[in-house]
Amino acid sequence: xxxxxxxxxxxxxxxxxxxxxxxxxxxxxxxxxxxxxxxxxxxxxxxxxxxxxxxxxxxxxxxxxxxxxxxxxxxxxxxxxxxxxxxxxxxxxxxxxxxx
Amino acid sequence: xxxxxxxxxxxxxxxxxxxxxxxxxxxxxxxxxxxxxxxxxxxxxxxxxxxxxxxxxxxxxxxxxxxxxxxxxxxxxxxxxxxxxxxxxxxxxxxxxxxxxxxxxxxxxxxxxxxxxxxxxxxxxxxxxxxxxxxxxxxxxxxxxxxxxxxxxxxxxxxxxxxxxxxxxxxxxxxxxxxxxxxxxxxxxxxxxxxxxxxxxxxxxxxxxxxxxxxxxxxxxxxxxxxxxxxxxxxxxxxxxxxxxxxxxxxxxxxxxxxxxxxxxxxxxxxxxxxxxxxxxxxxxxxxxxxxxxxxxxxxxxxxxxxxxxxxxxxxxxxxxxxxxxxxxxxxxxxxxxxxxxxxxxxxxxxxxxxxxxxxxxxxxxxxxxxxxxxxxxxxxxxxxxxxxxxxxxxxxxxxxxxxxxxxxxxxxxxxxxxxxxxxxxxxxxxxxxxxxxxxxxxxxxxxxxxxxxxxxxxxxxxxxxxxxxxxxxxxxxxxxxxxxxxxxxxxxxxxxxxxxxxxxxxxxxxxxxxxxxxxxxxxxxxxxxxxxxxxxxxxxxxxxxxxxxxxxxxxxxxxxxxxxxxxxxxxxxxxxxxxxxxxxxxxxxxxxxxxxxxxxxxxxxxxxxxxxxxxxxxxxxxxxxxxxxxxxxxxxxxxxxxxxxxxxxxxxxx
Amino acid sequence: xxxxxxxxxxxxxxxxxxxxxxxxxxxxxxxxxxxxxxxxxxxxxxxxxxxxxxxxxxxxxxxxxxxxxxxxxxxxxxxxxxxxxxxxxxxxxxxxxxxxxxxxxxxxxxxxxxxxxxxxxxxxxxxxxxxxxxxxxxxxxxxxxxxxxxxxxxxxxxxxxxxxxxxxxxxxxxxxxxxxxxxxxxxxxxxxxxxxxxxx
Ligand code: HEM
Ligand SMILES: [Cu+2]
Numbered sequence: 001x002x003x004x005x006x007x008x009x010x011x012x013x014x015x016x017x018x019x020x021x022x023x024x025x026x027x028x029x030x031x032x033x034x035x036x037x038x039x040x041x042x043x044x045x046x047x048x049x050x051x052x053x054x055x056x057x058x059x060x061x062x063x064x065x066x067x068x069x070x071x072x073x074x075x076x077x078x079x080x081x082x083x084x085x086x087x088x089x090x091x092x093x094x095x096x097x098x099x100x
Numbered sequence: 101x102x103x104x105x106x107x108x109x110x111x112x113x114x115x116x117x118x119x120x121x122x123x124x125x126x127x128x129x130x131x132x133x134x135x136x137x138x139x140x141x142x143x144x145x146x147x148x149x150x151x152x153x154x155x156x157x158x159x160x161x162x163x164x165x166x167x168x169x170x171x172x173x174x175x176x177x178x179x180x181x182x183x184x185x186x187x188x189x190x191x192x193x194x195x196x197x198x199x200x201x202x203x204x205x206x207x208x209x210x211x212x213x214x215x216x217x218x219x220x221x222x223x224x225x226x227x228x229x230x231x232x233x234x235x236x237x238x239x240x241x242x243x244x245x246x247x248x249x250x251x252x253x254x255x256x257x258x259x260x261x262x263x264x265x266x267x268x269x270x271x272x273x274x275x276x277x278x279x280x281x282x283x284x285x286x287x288x289x290x291x292x293x294x295x296x297x298x299x300x301x302x303x304x305x306x307x308x309x310x311x312x313x314x315x316x317x318x319x320x321x322x323x324x325x326x327x328x329x330x331x332x333x334x335x336x337x338x339x340x341x342x343x344x345x346x347x348x349x350x351x352x353x354x355x356x357x358x359x360x361x362x363x364x365x366x367x368x369x370x371x372x373x374x375x376x377x378x379x380x381x382x383x384x385x386x387x388x389x390x391x392x393x394x395x396x397x398x399x400x401x402x403x404x405x406x407x408x409x410x411x412x413x414x415x416x417x418x419x420x421x422x423x424x425x426x427x428x429x430x431x432x433x434x435x436x437x438x439x440x441x442x443x444x445x446x447x448x449x450x451x452x453x454x455x456x457x458x459x460x461x462x463x464x465x466x467x468x469x470x471x472x473x474x475x476x477x478x479x480x481x482x483x484x485x486x487x488x489x490x491x492x493x494x495x496x497x498x499x500x501x502x503x504x505x506x507x508x509x510x511x512x513x514x515x516x517x518x519x520x521x522x523x524x525x526x527x528x529x530x531x532x533x534x535x536x537x538x539x540x541x542x543x544x545x546x547x548x549x550x551x552x553x554x555x556x557x558x559x560x561x562x563x564x565x566x567x568x569x570x571x572x573x574x575x576x577x578x579x580x581x582x583x584x585x586x587x588x589x590x591x592x593x594x595x596x597x598x599x600x601x602x603x604x605x606x607x608x609x610x611x612x613x614x615x616x617x618x619x620x621x622x623x624x625x626x627x628x629x630x631x632x633x634x635x636x637x638x639x640x641x642x643x644x645x646x647x648x649x650x651x652x653x654x655x656x657x658x659x660x661x662x663x664x665x666x667x668x669x670x671x672x673x674x675x676x677x678x679x680x681x682x683x684x685x686x687x688x689x690x691x692x693x694x695x696x697x698x699x700x701x702x703x704x705x706x707x708x709x710x711x712x713x714x715x716x717x718x719x720x721x722x723x724x725x726x727x728x729x730x731x732x733x734x735x736x737x738x739x740x741x742x743x744x745x746x747x748x749x750x751x752x753x754x755x
Numbered sequence: 756x757x758x759x760x761x762x763x764x765x766x767x768x769x770x771x772x773x774x775x776x777x778x779x780x781x782x783x784x785x786x787x788x789x790x791x792x793x794x795x796x797x798x799x800x801x802x803x804x805x806x807x808x809x810x811x812x813x814x815x816x817x818x819x820x821x822x823x824x825x826x827x828x829x830x831x832x833x834x835x836x837x838x839x840x841x842x843x844x845x846x847x848x849x850x851x852x853x854x855x856x857x858x859x860x861x862x863x864x865x866x867x868x869x870x871x872x873x874x875x876x877x878x879x880x881x882x883x884x885x886x887x888x889x890x891x892x893x894x895x896x897x898x899x900x901x902x903x904x905x906x907x908x909x910x911x912x913x914x915x916x917x918x919x920x921x922x923x924x925x926x927x928x929x930x931x932x933x934x935x936x937x938x939x940x941x942x943x944x945x946x947x948x949x950x951x952x953x954x955x
Contacts, residue, residue, distance in 0.1 A: 012837055019830040026822055026945070033950045034815070043954050051946040055939045062833040062935045069766045073313050074779045077340075081783030084341045085790030087428050092377055092794035095432060100443050237773045302784060310777045314769075340780060344788035352795065352891065361880045361887035362804075363795065369802025369884035374795060381791070722905075729909050733922045 018061030025050050025057075114264055117198070124261050153688040155239035157224045158646060160246045162543055164221030165536070167250055171213040174257065176610060178206035183567075183603040186596050189588035199584035200267040201286070205260070207270030208290060212297055213253040215390040215524070218532040220245075220304055223332050223393065225539050227308060229639035229646060230326045232317025232655045232662075237310040239686040240728070240735070241303050247696035248300030255703050256293035259286060263708065266290035269582065271379060272353070274364030274372040279357045288707040291354045296699050298343055298350070305339030308332055317638070319657035323417070326637040326660075327403075327410055331396025334420045335389055338427060342385035349378035358709060373438060380431040388427045391523065392420060394531025395462060398484045401534050402466050404633050405481040406473025409661055412465040419458035426455045436504045437511050445504040452502035459495060463488060478633070479553035483534035486561050487526055494522030497572065512582075515575030518568050525564055533557075533613075541632045545645045546624035552616035556609050563605025570595040570602075628752060636661035641675050643751035649683045652676045652744050676753040680744040687735045695724040763840050765924040778929045782936050789940050792895060793947055796888035800955065804883035807876055809952030814868075818949045821864050822941065825900075828857035829938040836931045842919045847927060851911050854934065858904050865897045893948065896940050903933055 029047045032038070038046070059065045065074060094100075114120050138144050151159060181202050185194040194202065228236055236242050259265045263285040268277035277287050312333045316325070325333075352363040353375065362370035403410040410416065432440065432448035466488060475481070497519040501510050510516055540548050574595045579586065586592055631640040641663045642651050653675050659665045666672045702717025704710075748754050766772045800809065832854040838846030869890065872878040880890045910926045917923050 012834060015830055015833045015837070018833070019826065022826050022829075022942075023823070026819075026826065026942075029946060029950055030815070030819065033953050040954055044951060047946050047950050051942050054942045058829065058935050058939045058942075062829060062836075062938075063932055064836075069762065069772055070314070070776050073776055077776075077780045077783035078786070080337065080341060081786035083425075084428055084787045085793075088345065088381055088787065088790045089794045089797070091381070091429075091431075092374075093797055095377060095440060095444055096371065096373065096798045098441060100441060238777060306777050306780045306784070309780055310773050314773050314776065340784045341787050344784045345791045348788060348791040348795070352887075355880070355887070355891060359880060361891070362884040363799070363887050363891075365884075367804075368806075368882070369799065369804040370887075371799060371802065371884065374798060378791060378795070726909060729906075729926075730913065733913075733917065733920070 014061050018057050021057050022054050025054050112262060114261055120261060127261065148690070149688070152693045153243075153690045155235070155243045155686050155688055155692075156648060157228050157236050157239065157242060158543065160242055161221045161224030163246060163250070164217045164224060165543075167253060168214050168218035168221060168532075171209050171217070171253060172610070175206050175209040175214055176607060178202045178209070180603055180607055182206065183600040185584065186586070187600040188597070189586050189593060191585055194584065196584045197267065200269075200582070201265035203582055204266045204269050204272075204290070205256075208256065208266070208294070209253075210524070211270060211386070211390070212294060213249070213256065215528050215532075216301065217249055217253075219335075219390060219393045219528070220249075220301075222397065222532065222535045222539060223304075223308060223335075225543055226535075226639055227329055227332050228311065228315070229542070229642065229650055230329045230637050231312060231315060231320060232638050232651060232657065233311065233315040234650050234654075234683065235686060236307050237315055238307050240689055240692065240732070241307050243689065243692035244695060245300035245304040245307065247692045248303075248699060249297045251696045251700040252293045252295075252297035252300070252703070255296065255700055255707075256289055259289040263289070271383075272375075273379075274353065274356075274370075274375040275366050277353065277375075278365050278372075279360075280365070285707050288354070288357060288709075291350050291357070292703040292706050295347065295350045295354070296703055298347055301339060302343045302347075305336040305343065307336075309336040309340065312336070317655050317657050317662075320662065323414070324657060324660050324662070326396075327399035327413070327416060328393070328396035328637075330417050331392045331394075331399075331420060334424045335392045337424050338385045338389050338392070341428070342382045342389070345378055346382035346386075349375060349382065352378075354706075358706070373435075376435045376438065377431075380434040381428070383434065384431040385427045387520075387523070388423055390528045392423065394487075394528055394535070395420070397531045397535040397538070398466065398487055399469075400637065401480045401484040401538050402469050403661075404538070404635055405476045405478055405484075406470050407476070407634070408469055408473045409636075409664075410465065411468035411471075412461075413660060415461055416465050419461045422458045423455060426451065426458075430455055433502055433504075433507070436507045449502055449504040453499060456495065456499050456502070463492060478537070479548070479550055479557055480534045480537035482554065482557045483530045483537070486557070487530045487534070490526030490530070490561075490565070491523060494519055494526055497522065510575065512580055513575035514571045514579045514581060517581050518571035518575060521568050521571075525568070530561075538633070539639070540620075541627040541644045542630075542639055542646060544621070546620060546626050547632055549616050549620045549624060552612060552619060556612040556616055559612060560606055560609025563602045563609060565602070567599050567602025567606060570598050574599070630751075631663075636664040638663050641666065641672060643676075643748075643753055647747050647751065649685060649739055649744065652680055652683075652748055676748050678745065678754065680741040680748070682738040682741050683744060684736055684738055687737055689728075689735070691724055691728050695721060695728075698724060763924075763928075764842065764919060764921055765839070765928040768921045768925075771921050771925040774925055775929060775932075778932060782932065785936065785940075789892075789895070789943070792888075792892040793943065796892045797947065799884040799888040800952075802884040804885070806883040806886060807878045808885070809889075809948075809955070812872060812876060812878060813949050813952045815953075817864065817868055818945065821861055821868075822945050824857050824861040824864070825938050825941050828854045828861070829935050831857065832931050832934045836928060839919065839924055839927050839931075844914055844918050847919070848911055848914055851907055851914075851927070851930075855904055855907055855911075858900055858907075858934075862897060862901055862904070865893070869894070889948065893944060896937065896944055899937050899940070903930065903937060906930055906933070 029050045032043055032046050036043070059078070065078065113124070138147060151163065154160065181194065182199065185191050185199060224236070224242070228234070266272070266286040266289055268282055268287060272287065272290055275281055312325070312329060352361070355361045356363050356365060362368040364370050364372050364375040366372065399410050399416065430448055430452045432444060433452045436445055436448070497515070501507055501516065501519060537548055537553060574592055577592060578590070579592055586596070627644040630643040632644070633640070638655055639646070641655060655662065655666070655675050663672065666674070698717050698720030702714050702721060705712070705714030705717055745754070765775065831850050835847050835850035835854065838850060878886050880887050907930050910923070910930050914923050914927060
């Protein structure tokens with residue numbers, strides 16, 4: 001109880017850090033694309049990784065995915081969603097780019 | 101002016117075929133009959149209060165099943181028409197166009213409006229009872245799901261008489277189904293109706309997942325759940341993650357057709373193959389959506405009538421979970437022949453073979469359950485036993501199809517038709533029939549007549565083999581699917597004749613079943629105990645038909661087969677012992693029905709691109725949702741303890 | 756891992772916690788829905804059929820402003836949830852209204868972007884498969900945001916009328932989840948559509 005009150009009354013550091021991180025990562029991605037001239041594959045890999053980091057920031061710092069009250073089921077739902085999303089995107093590209 | 105109206109009506113109503121005028125007349129007569137009956141016997145209020153506004157999972161389940169049986173009839177008539185056309189070479193009973201429409205509506209109706217709703221109906225009946233809950237997690241949403249399905253099914257079915265049926269197959273492949281090659285409203289019906297019922301299906305998936313996760317009786321851990329509940333859990337997961345892809349596929353093709361986009365067109369860079377890709381990303385999981393629940397049903401039926409706990413419970417569960425993960429990685433086997441790279445075909449070939457393993461594991465589980473069991477041959481059990489060999493044939497031919505190079509031979513032939521009916525009928529249809537017999541007493545309080553049931557079983561099952569086994573051979577002899585006629589002299593005549601006879605035999609089997617239902621309603625043996633089969637799971641712990649609140653006291657669970665355990669310990673009466681308490685129940689609501697009617701109106705408008713109709717319909721939808729949002733602050737009531745006591749007394753549970 | 760034994764008000768009833776879980780599951784489905792749109796867009800990205808390409812169309816300044824509007828709105832919405840847990844209606848409503856305004860700004864900019872493409876660049880949904888994919892992917896996200904705005908207004912009205920109850924709290928929490936989720940989707944649109952469009 002007291003731990004919780006403590007949580008509620010203090011300055012929302014977590015959110016501020018979350019915002020700062022997401023702004024920084026966004027600018028970083030832009031910078032990688034516009035100012036660095038890396039090979040295309042490298043550029044794309046970096047920005048996709050940055051996007052995934054940002055997704056985790058939202059989930060963990062803003063959406064309380066990790067707090068109690070049925071954490072397991074909630075994480076299962078989102079994790080399965082990401083699994084299917086990866087299969088769908090990667091599978092479709094693999095099939096329909098006809099390269100390998 | 102008059103000319104204009106005439107030409108509009110001429111294109112609005114489907115004309116020119118005596119069978120369709122016959123259908124017009126019978127639809128009109130049936131509607132007038134229903135309205136007359138309801139008015140004459142003053143049943144409108146009853147209909148509204150008891151059915152249209154209900155949020156009770158048991159009533160919703162019953163409505164699903166009634167609708168599914170009607171759709172089985174419609175789809176079955178389609179099948180018989182097709183087989184009547186193919187009974188002899190060069191037959192002219194149906195034109196090519198008419199044949200195209202019929203196989204399209206047959207496939208679409210059977211999958212979307214028969215198989216899934218039948219299964220959802222049984223889930224609605226059994227799952228909350230099996231886990232000892234008072235209802236599903238979201239009863240209001242459950243009603244929304246049902247009414248969306250029902251009105252979507254009606255929207256799809258009126259295409260028959262208004263505007264024209266879809267005719268590009270249940271797979272609706274681009275570019276054939278695109279605007280260029282398929283103008284008119286038929287395909288729009290397909291797209292919009294499936295979209296509407298798909299929304300309802302997704303909601304059902306979420307609903308049952310949360311129900312099973314969160315509403316189980318105290319003590320029922322996940323690994324103490326009945327197998328049908330497990331299968332529903334796994335199915336819900338597949339529904340939730342597969343249906344969004346169908347939603348997108350349908351939406352994109354609708355946008356192509358209504359707004360001239362180029363997702364699946366041939367010109368302007370569109371990719372027809374993308375349709376096949378999206379359709380089957382959903383479509384393969386879909387076959388597990390209609391299969392896994394019936395595996396659950398068979399498990400329940402076999403363990404009940406072998407009077408044993410299911411053999412290998414854990415293996416059963418883990419194989420279902422494996423299927424749910426793997427079912428999303430095999431979709432390309434439906435278009436091996438579209439010219440993919442060798443790596444792609446190999447990968448999907450292997451993944452398809454791998455997924456056969458967990459399915460095979462289950463067959464052994466059932467066989468070991470039967471081994472040394474004291475087997476009671478009820479009708480439900482007969483369907484379950486017949487499933488094992490018949491389904492195995494479908495499974496083995498499935499593995500044959502999974503070999504990409506061999507599939508170049510089988511693809512699009514009657515071999516394929518035989519394969520998927522072998523899994524869809526011996527799996528899904530046998531399964532829902534078994535479930536229907538098994539849970540009928542819980543739904544209506546009486547047992548279906550066993551003698552007629554067995555007649556129906558034997559006639560249907562034998563005819564089914566007469567119909568579908570020859571299809572493998574005629575497929576290998578070169579007969580392709582979706583073929584509206586065939587020439588003489590190819591040696592196909594005898595087999596086609598046999599196939600058609602088998603099909604009509606199945607029709608007879610269906611009629612015996614209908615007769616059995618009517619007969620049993622009148623003369624069926626009453627189920628006074630609530631436990632007619634000496635059941636093992638909690639749905640048999642309450643009276644039949646189950647009271648509105650399901651259980652007067654929520655049961656306490658200690659083991660799998662919770663009710664069998666309670667009976668052994670002598671604590672089965674703990675569920676209905678006085679004193680009682682007031683029970684908290686959700687309120688009925690008319691919004692789900694009205695909301696779905698607006699969906700119907702908006703959908704019909706979109707089909708004809710009548711925006712003057714679609715837009716008000718859409719506004720109606722939004723208004724209903726806002727109304728719901730503002731009104732759901734307290735939508736519960738209490739059933740007083742005295743009423744609970746009266747109900748239990750009336751069910752003969754209190755001495 | 757956060758460990759608090761105290762149950763926030765939105766989870767305090769069985770119905771509330773069921774509905775929140777149901778919504779998370781729905782978000783799982785939404786992930787898949789958008790993933791299908793992304794795969795269509797990425798496959799069709801090069802199918803420009805002689806029409807404008809992504810390099811011709813995308814303006815860095817525009818899409819960066821859109822991105823910042825949404826990122827900040829996600830932050831303000833998160834502050835709203837904190838106020839919710841303090842049972843402070845005024846604070847909650849204030850943050851939600853700010854979120855709404857930022858969201859409106861985003862939708863306005865996106866509409867403006869679309870109108871520019873159509874009128875100035877003659878790039879419509881009918882021009883090429885690439886543009887069909889673009890408009891529908893980005894437009895679906897925009898439609899979600901617009902729906903979120905209508906929904907959030909409904910929630911604000913209910914909060915003003917009834918204060919923080921288990922029911923209104925659950926609604927406010929869920930609309931918050933939805934809003935953050937749309938931000939996640941946008942990050943992927945920003946990456947896979949706009950930034951990638953500058954590279955490929
Ligand atoms: C009453 C027994 C049934 C008979 C006699 C039957 C017969 C047929 C026939 C003759 C075809 C079309 C072959 C062709 O020309 O391509 C067909 C197609 C099909 N059937 Fe059945 N069927 C029956 C039950 C079912 C059931 C229960 C289901 C699903 C649960 C089903 C699903 C399908 C599908 C998906 C197609 C493919 C339609 C298409 O090509 O677009 N059928 N069936
Ligand atoms: Cu498949």
